[in-house]
Amino acid sequence: MLFTQQQPSSPAAPPPPTMPSPIPVTRLLPRDIYPCQSSGPTAESPAGSGPRWSTGRSCAPSSRWAPEGSALCTGRSTSGETVALKRVKKCTKNKLASRQSFWAELNAAHLRHTNIVRVLAATTCVPAGFGDDSSIGTILMEFVGSRNLQQIIYGCAELLWDERWPRYSTDIAHGLRFLHSHSVVHLDIKPANVLVSSQDVCKIADFGCSVKLDRGCEVSAHLSHVGGTYTHRAPELLKGEGVSPKADIFSFGITLWQLITREQPYTGDRQHVLYAVVAHNLRPCVQQHPAFLSEQGRLCRTLLSRCWSAEGRCRPSAQELLPHLEQLRSQM
Structure with a gap:
């Protein structure tokens, strides 16, 4: 099973890296996801059309809870649910450790419990408007609070x-x-x-x-x-x-x-x-x-x-x- 989403083919660009993932491909983040401050249906994702995520104006990463080596921002799904977007940053000194940290984030992705933060989806594609290319991937989680x-x-x-x-x-x-x-x-x-x-x-x-x-x-x-x-x-x-x-x-x-x-x-x-x-x-x-x-x-x-x-x-x-x-x- 591939975790990364398919990129448009380009003769000049190498294919994106592929890595195994415990998350089903149907739950990967859409390419057009943005951390946003607006909510509600979009033209591309009308209400009731499934697990799509609203696009909108990007916002700065939150400092309320952002573990070391990551940046956090909140957004809303088209159903109105507030979610948290966590960008896992690359470590220039230890790229292997960065990749291991990203995949480790998914060890509990399939688990559901009242006292565990729920992981909704993840992707190695970085959403537009959510910073530069210094991250290894993005994780969508339930928004617990500040x-x-x-x-x-x-x-x-x-x-x-x-x-x-x-x-x-x-x-x-x-x-x-x-x-x-x-x-x-x-x-x-x-x-x-x-x-x-x-x-x-x-x-x-x-x-x-x-x-x-x-x-x-x-x-x-x-x-x-x-x-x-x-x-x-x-x-x-x-x-x-x-x-x-x-x-x-x-x-x-x-x-x-x-x-x-x-x-x-x-x-x-x-x-x-x-x-x-x-x-x-x-x-x-x-x-x-x-x-x-x-x-x-x-x-x-x-x-x-x-x-x-x-x-x-x-x-x-x-x-x-x-x-x-x-x-x-x-x-x-």
Whole structure:
């Protein structure tokens, strides 16, 4: 199956690259898609004519949520649905990594879950009006909203303790359980990659670092490169060992700590942190932290210590996390 759309033949231009894709060809983006600010039927795509997308005046990429190495813009379908267009940029220093990141974005494209950002379609053709030719492709996703957990934790005065952070963390765990049940490991769980909808529901986004495990395998072969964010990266990944769903549980533990404390997990030089996490079992502070002195805090402390255990086999699965998180919610 080819992922790219057919280009008009030209004797002077080489044929476009073709790469396999998990997305059916019938769901590829039309060539004339534009990020737009207008909505409604167009002459080329009247109402009720199927899954076509409106064209219109292009807009600047959004800064509300745009993962590193990408640009994001919103648009509307002819049915009036707001969608998000994500352009995956090329990396001039590592073209292979750029291509791998683009295809990794599609590891969860066939999955549908309340706590996962839904991928609608994708193409290696860059829509006109959506920037220059510095991108490797475009991904069409559901538009969740303009907030992520990073912004909520560090950028606003909203209270998180009461019942919100247990609910948010439960949403993330539900999303991870679903991904892991389909052999997808995200590998970059952190607050910035968790979007929060207008209904206050968390959805896991940005699969550019993800890995699809072989059917029946709990651990993948060693990867030549592992992306993700160093503050949330599991120690086995830092040591170059195999990838498993337990790497996401470690990252979840750091994210949960951030939700509870609203602080940064580490300070100091990056290389020092990386070395200390592996060699000296460095973890965010819980022993004397005020947030962990109550009865609920002690339960959280125990759960965190399991999530960020140095040995992946000692960490709970996402399925095993959920009863503990529900217990915390019931005590709030």
